[in-house]
Amino acid sequence: MPDRNRRVLLARRPAGIPQPDDFAIDAVPVPEPGPGEVLVRNLYLSVDPAQRGWASAEANYSQPVPLGSPMRALAVGVAVRSNSPEVAEGEFLYGWFGWQDYAAVPVSAIFRRCAEAVPLSAHAGLLGLNGLTAHLGLTALGRPRPGDTVLVSTAAGAVGSLVGQIARNLGCRAVGLTGDDAKVARCREAYGYAAAWNYRTDDWAASLAREAPEGVNVYFDNVGGPILDAALRRMAVGGRVVQCGTASVASWAEVPTGPRVEREILTRRLVWSGFVVLDHKDRFEEAIAALAGWYGQGRLVLDEDVSEGIEAAPGAIAALYRGENRGKRLIFVG
Amino acid sequence: MPDRNRRVLLARRPAGIPQPDDFAIDAVPVPEPGPGEVLVRNLYLSVDPAQRGWASAEANYSQPVPLGSPMRALAVGVAVRSNSPEVAEGEFLYGWFGWQDYAAVPVSAIFRRCAEAVPLSAHAGLLGLNGLTAHLGLTALGRPRPGDTVLVSTAAGAVGSLVGQIARNLGCRAVGLTGDDAKVARCREAYGYAAAWNYRTDDWAASLAREAPEGVNVYFDNVGGPILDAALRRMAVGGRVVQCGTASVASWAEVPTGPRVEREILTRRLVWSGFVVLDHKDRFEEAIAALAGWYGQGRLVLDEDVSEGIEAAPGAIAALYRGENRGKRLIFVG
Structure with missing residues (x-):
């Protein structure tokens, strides 16, 4: 030592x-x-x-x-x-x-x-903050129902890779966005995403529209910025947006601008919520039991x-x- | 005839x-x-x-x-x-x-x-769509608790004037924004608002910060635009934003821009929901009973x-x- x-x-x-x-x-x-x-x-x-x-x-x-x-x-x-x-x-x-x-x-x-x-x-x-964030952000705020389409940004990251897998374990169809082709492949082959795209090079919004013509039911967002702007415009009526991070926005010192969102929220009847994992301590052990259980059954990579x-x-x-x-x-x- | x-x-x-x-x-x-x-x-x-x-x-x-x-x-x-x-x-x-x-x-x-x-x-x-919108938008999505501060835009309008009064009847403190001084007076004198401001002439964001130093718990928004931008930045942690209209935005043919909101949603853990009254038919009679009851008791102007x-x-x-x-x-x- x-x-x-x-x-x-x-x-x-x-x-x-x-x-x-x-x-x-x-x-x-x-x-x-x-x-x-x-x-x-x-x-x-x-x-x-x-x-x-x-x-x-x-x-x-x-x-x-x-x-x-x-x-x-x-x-x-x-x-x-x-x-x-x-x-x-x-x-x-x-x-x-x-x-x-x-x-x-x-x-x-x-x-x-x-x-x-x-x-x-x-x-x-x-079983740490990443898993708790993925599980509770998705379940407590995203409220996925079996058959829902769940879109995940940073889909191959420590949180996102779990969100995709948890969504699939809950009977949803997960689709993901990530930043390079190797991660896209990993999303499809290991994390159970039905589709995944490289947001830097793919026309992912068009692909998403084809893949989920009824719209996205749950968007688990770790990035904010232009990816969020596009995803909001692909939400299904009644969709839930979980704001878990804003990683794509380099600085908030001067608040950047983007296309206004209130009409999307109104006409699509979205529920857009901010998620901070430490607000959900009362459900930590429930989430850990679920995660450890799936891991033991070979259902989480x-x-x-x-x-x-x-x-x-x-x-x-x-x-x-x-x-x-x-x-x-x-x-x-x- | x-x-x-x-x-x-x-x-x-x-x-x-x-x-x-x-x-x-x-x-x-x-x-x-x-x-x-x-x-x-x-x-x-x-x-x-x-x-x-x-x-x-x-x-x-x-x-x-x-x-x-x-x-x-x-x-x-x-x-x-x-x-x-x-x-x-x-x-x-x-x-x-x-x-x-x-x-x-x-x-x-x-x-x-x-x-x-x-x-x-x-x-x-x-007892029509306005009353239903006011009651169900506030209660179903705004989920006010007694003592909450409820901010209302178009506070003297057909919907807003009822939101303020319903909030007060539910034990909340209503504060309102409207567009001329006569309406400000009506808000204070007739609709039970604890405070009301003319958004065209008052530095209402500063007044609101003084009036509600702990922040706004429920924002019932009928207007969108810059009033919404400022209100989002006065929300309390865990606040609820009810998007009921976007009346201040003249056209969406080209989507206008505004300051990005995802960091506000995340750090304040907001829940921002779109409200369309016809989604809530299962609660219409409950709302009408409440409204007619208050009216009969002289508790709604x-x-x-x-x-x-x-x-x-x-x-x-x-x-x-x-x-x-x-x-x-x-x-x-x-």
Whole structure:
């Protein structure tokens, strides 16, 4: 085990998407857990689009990460010392442990214990915030019915690849948008999408109109921007739009413009909802049971894209926004 | 009773808001009701913002009115002949009788019988589509809770004036936007709004921020456009936006642009829904019972703006969009 704690600090406030230079890596003594605290040795650091918002100073749904402190991140680790009667040494934990080797944290920083029969890394994705986001965004806000057409943007991403598979497991027809041909193939061959398109090169709106002539019943949107504009105009009457992210919009510092939407909402009687997973804690265990069950039955493919070494962290968010990951992006630091 | 049937025909397809020249008035023999049909003598013709959509050739949620036929309209009338066992001569009826003196219609054109103890004209507004729209848009999609702040655009209109009063009757705090100072006063003095502003002259967004520092819980929007843009940015987390109309947008032939909204929806976790009253037929009688009950208890003020003579019809829609009406706009042709 390392005898120093390497940390990825937020060195300056990013303009838009965090870039490698926005971070600095240092090494400090391994922290001492205080009374009631647990010392976690991180194993898998999670890389998530939401980190862009956490690093930003713009008003958001969480407090910004203070400059000079370790980048906020979820991680899977093991308790190497515990001053809490609630945590045993040797327990595997998933929680707010940050981009660093070690975290001395109160029990409230622990999101879940890693108890289910899945690979350890899957606790950071499939059974972590990504899986919860996919399952609860789709079911609680999207309210899919069997036979519905469910459109997913970032269809091959950590969340989107699960949305497509969950939709199919619920008896829906999933169609997806992603940013390169290899991901298109993966969507069709592994994630159960009935159709998938490369939004950069395909005339996907025309293809979607042919593939779903009755319109889209549920649109699970991670990107916003022009893809959203086009998708809104392909919704069926009574369709549901789940706004889970706005990854395609580089900056909100000056609010960009787009075609007005109120007439689409009115005439198509859409229900367009904003989804933030932490609003839905009361349904987390239900979602995890469903996800773990499907995984155990071989009904969920789990793709992970794992780098080794904490040096990979500073560039990882920007790479995610460039669409370079293949499945759930993790950094192994064990 | 007139011995001819005067009719307001749609003479050409309007460009945007229907203007007087888009209509022509003719006079034809009083029609004969066919088998199963009812001959209705109209008394009150309704003027509604939705007629703009009915007259338009743009894709919409109803079929466009054919050129050369009487303008589609709701009206209150009396059955003067009946070939249907379901309707007695002398019954007062509210239905799709068009802008004309007489209508020979099948029973399916009757929306409701006028049975409640309210003024006859009120069946075309308070207990008609306006009241149903106000009540069901607010309750079914807006889901107000006691203590909520409910913002209403066109706050003094046929729908808006009822939304404000219903919100107050449900224990909410209503605040409203309207287009002139006389209407602002009427909102405050008669319709129970805690605050109301003239959107043309007041810095209403700043006033709203002071009046509702915690944000707006329900926005009942009849206008779209820049008022909607500003209101979205004053919503509370978890707020509901009811899109009931887009009256401020002059034309959708080229879709106008506006500031993008997806980040507001996401970070504020809004639920933005499109409301078309005819989707909610299963709750019409419940809504009418509530409205008639409040009216009987003196808890709903009913303002009507009644012109005499069918010649008032061709200019009435445009006048409505100019905001010239004081309350529910009707044309008496009895």
